[in-house]
Amino acid sequence: MKSDLTHRGPPSARTGRPRNAAATREAVLRSAVEAFTRSGYDGAGVREIAEGAGVSAMMVNRYFGSKENLFAEVVDTSFTPRTVVPDDLTRLSHGIARALVHRTGPGADELSPFLLTLRSVSNPRSAELARQGIERHVERHLAELLGGERARERSALALSVILGVWLMRSIIGDTALLEADLDGLARHLDGMLAGLLTSP
Amino acid sequence: MKSDLTHRGPPSARTGRPRNAAATREAVLRSAVEAFTRSGYDGAGVREIAEGAGVSAMMVNRYFGSKENLFAEVVDTSFTPRTVVPDDLTRLSHGIARALVHRTGPGADELSPFLLTLRSVSNPRSAELARQGIERHVERHLAELLGGERARERSALALSVILGVWLMRSIIGDTALLEADLDGLARHLDGMLAGLLTSP
DNA sequence: GTCTATATAATGATAGAC
DNA sequence: GTCTATCATTATATAGAC
Numbered sequence: 001m002k003s004d005l006t007h008r009g010p011p012s013a014r015t016g017r018p019r020n021a022a023a024t025r026e027a028v029l030r031s032a033v034e035a036f037t038r039s040g041y042d043g044a045g046v047r048e049i050a051e052g053a054g055v056s057a058m059m060v061n062r063y064f065g066s067k068e069n070l071f072a073e074v075v076d077t078s079f080t081p082r083t084v085v086p087d088d089l090t091r092l093s094h095g096i097a098r099a100l101v102h103r104t105g106p107g108a109d110e111l112s113p114f115l116l117t118l119r120s121v122s123n124p125r126s127a128e129l130a131r132q133g134i135e136r137h138v139e140r141h142l143a144e145l146l147g148g149e150r151a152r153e154r155s156a157l158a159l160s161v162i163l164g165v166w167l168m169r170s171i172i173g174d175t176a177l178l179e180a181d182l183d184g185l186a187r188h189l190d191g192m193l194a195g196l197l198t199s200p
Numbered sequence: 201m202k203s204d205l206t207h208r209g210p211p212s213a214r215t216g217r218p219r220n221a222a223a224t225r226e227a228v229l230r231s232a233v234e235a236f237t238r239s240g241y242d243g244a245g246v247r248e249i250a251e252g253a254g255v256s257a258m259m260v261n262r263y264f265g266s267k268e269n270l271f272a273e274v275v276d277t278s279f280t281p282r283t284v285v286p287d288d289l290t291r292l293s294h295g296i297a298r299a300l301v302h303r304t305g306p307g308a309d310e311l312s313p314f315l316l317t318l319r320s321v322s323n324p325r326s327a328e329l330a331r332q333g334i335e336r337h338v339e340r341h342l343a344e345l346l347g348g349e350r351a352r353e354r355s356a357l358a359l360s361v362i363l364g365v366w367l368m369r370s371i372i373g374d375t376a377l378l379e380a381d382l383d384g385l386a387r388h389l390d391g392m393l394a395g396l397l398t399s400p
Numbered sequence: 401g402t403c404t405a406t407a408t409a410a411t412g413a414t415a416g417a418c
Numbered sequence: 419g420t421c422t423a424t425c426a427t428t429a430t431a432t433a434g435a436c
């Protein structure tokens with residue numbers, strides 16, 4: 001059957017994007033961030049990712065070699081902007097607690113490296129890639145910010161709390177946490193993190 | 201091809217178990233607990249579960265209707281014995297912290313409702329079933345133990361910490377948490393949980 | 401009560417045309 | 419640079435024999 005260029009065809013016909021390797025790669029990567037964050041490593045298919053980028057499924061392997069390689073790049077892309085752990089130490093626990101409560105509420109933005117991690121840990125390969133992302137990006141950064149003894153360990157523990165709350169509120173949808181008073185929640189989290197983040 | 205009863209055939213030939221509906225059901229359920237805990241809802245297949253029980257894949261749907269129904273029973277089975285949250289209030293946070301560190305170390309037993317939950321949250325259906333299991337079993341129990349104001353909310357927050365640590369140590373395998381001094385880790389966790397579990 | 405065999409759909413990856 | 423078409427595999431679920 002001949003292709004109908006008014007409905008199907010190369011990207012230029014559908015998206016206005018010209019045939020361009022870099023632009024296509026970028027579009028696939030962006031679509032992959034969304035799909036993997038929404039459905040996890042196993043739950044997102046290469047067809048779905050390709051469709052989100054307006055290209056055929058073949059392009060995914062063309063530019064990234066395999067689904068696993070694509071996921072590795074997605075992890076780095078997703079962890080690069082820091083939005084939960086602030087850049088300075090003043091009122092660190094307070095800032096993290098507020099951001100955490102705010103970004104795990106209903107209707108919050110659905111693009112977070114923590115969501116990506118939580119939904120991809122059931123597969124050992126993607127879990128390992130997520131581990132590297134966490135350690136190299138947020139954990140190391142927070143540990144440098146903290147300094148003092150066992151900074152790395154305290155940083156990892158703080159991240160455990162962040163991941164646990166993100167899981168219970170955003171993914172599991174625990175009733176008590178979703179109906180809780182937001183200020184009270186933030187106060188509890190602030191208290192827990194403060195004991196961890198202030199040098200022992 | 202004719203079946204060779206010395207190698208294949210009904211369960212009585214392989215496992216010594218007689219043809220018995222209740223025993224077969226039980227065997228499938230036990231195998232399913234292991235498989236879902238090891239690989240999560242999407243990662244575990246009915247063939248694999250059936251093989252672990254020494255029966256054919258057909259038996260799974262015969263006795264449980266569908267994979268999803270089977271998972272619902274697995275959640276209840278897995279959450280029923282309480283091993284992390286103790287039954288009395290004395291030194292509650294201390295007991296939880298110690299049990300948590302002990303059961304998330306390398307070589308710890310691999311059968312926990314928290315592992316089952318963490319590896320099944322990427323699928324919305326199994327995540328919802330896990331939510332019900334958490335709320336009806338551990339969260340409610342711990343809240344009753346706590347009493348006081350916002351007991352349910354504080355219970356859910358404590359479970360967030362437990363899940364977060366379990367995730368980072370057992371599943372993600374965070375280097376800093378696996379190499380950390382165990383007593384120091386338990387002390388930090390005790391401190392965080394104590395502020396949460398003692399009435400505000 | 402349990403089996404083999406099959407229906408149906410979806411997956412990641414690849415070959416070859418244009 | 420991108421496509422269509424297809425490969426080989428795997429998934430859950432079901433039909434019918436014994």
